[in-house]
Amino acid sequence: MKQLFTLLIFLLAVQVKAQDKIITVDSDTIECKVMERGSDAVSYVLFSDLSGPAKTIKYTQIHKIIMQSGAETEFTALNKPKVRTINGVPEEEVKKQNDEYAYWNRHAFRLSYGMSMGLVYSGTDWNKDVFVSYSIGLTPRKYLKFTLGWGHSADLKRSLGWEYWGDYRTFSSSITYRYVWVNRPKLRVFSGLGIGYLDTEAMMSDLVFNPSPLDYKFGSKEQVVREFNEFYGYSGILPDIELIGLEYVFREHWLIGSKLGYSTSGMATLGIGYSF
Structure with missing residues (x-):
């Protein structure tokens, strides 16, 4: 039972x-x-x-x-x-080829904030910049980048025994052809060539004669103003030459980057960006 x-x-x-x-x-x-x-x-x-x-x-x-x-x-x-594709390339194929083209171009829009230094409009001083860019992939290592930028710098300067406060505001636009030399999940190294336009507004205030023991050359007020306008007030077309640049991703959308060259953004740049 x-x-x-x-x-x-x-x-x-x-x-x-x-x-x-x-x-x-x-x-x-x-x-x-x-x-x-x-x-x-x-x-x-x-x-x-x-x-x-x-x-x-x-x-x-x-x-x-x-x-x-x-x-x-x-x-x-x-x-x-x-089959998930990124810029027309199957994702699995991208991974198989160990080519991070998909990773870098999946989010074409980018907002960046950083600093730049260049002899064109800010001398050896650092300029604070905001950039908005849009990239179009051409091949796994080549793409076009369209950029708009706004910059600002203000500091105390000395020239010919005179002391003044300089205020610089810039607007720039450029189109750059980039080639990526090193393409890795977290790092890429690139160079670029393009053309851009720079519009600079430079303002001088609080100009006073205040010689320093380190000054070895003196000039008139008119001479200081003239040199300021010639050196800092540039506006026009410029080449966009990126000799070498690198970008490092430390989160899915965040990256830090730097480049050296001659462009509307200056001789050297350092910044942080977010892609979306």
């Missing part, structure tokens, strides 16, 4: 665990109890809620039905997995 009771408990447990399965064309598994097979759809109740309402699914959405008895019926082939 005890053995019969144990066998009954076992059969009930098997019955509880037994269930039908519907495999969809997207490879999803529905654990259920099949109620009825119609001409174009199947009705079922979820195994997790056998007392719940019946649901239906069309045969065109079903790949296979596996009954609790083990019988299988196949209806429709599985959908091909969607």
Whole structure:
């Protein structure tokens, strides 16, 4: 009698665990109890809620039905997995070639904040800059970059025995063709060549004659003003030459970068950027 009771408990447990399965064309598994097979759809109740309402699914959405008895019926082939492409290159192919073209160009827009130094408009002083750029990939290592920039610098200067406060504001735009020499998941090294336009507004204030023991040359007020306008007030077309530059990614969207060259952004730049 005890053995019969144990066998009954076992059969009930098997019955509880037994269930039908519907495999969809997207490879999803529905654990259920099949109620009825119609001409174009199947009705079922979820195994997790056998007392719940019946649901239906069309045969065109079903790949296979596996009954609790083990019988299988196949209806429709599985959908091909969607191939994710980045700039037209399959992601798996990109990974296979160990080429980070997809990583760098997935987010074409970038907002950057940094500093630049250049003899064109700020002498040897650092300028604070904000840049917005947009990149278009051409090949895994070549792309075009369109950039708009705004800069500002203000500091105390000395010239010919005179002391004054200089305020510099810049607007720049450029288009640059870049070639990436080193392309790694976290690091890339590049060079570039292009053309840009720079508009500079330079203002002088609080000009006073205040000679220093270190001054070895003196001049008139008019001479100081003239040299200031000639040196800092440049506006016009400039080449955009990136001799060498590097960018390092320290998070998925964040990077830090620096470059040396001659361009609307100066002779040297250092900044942080966010791609989105």
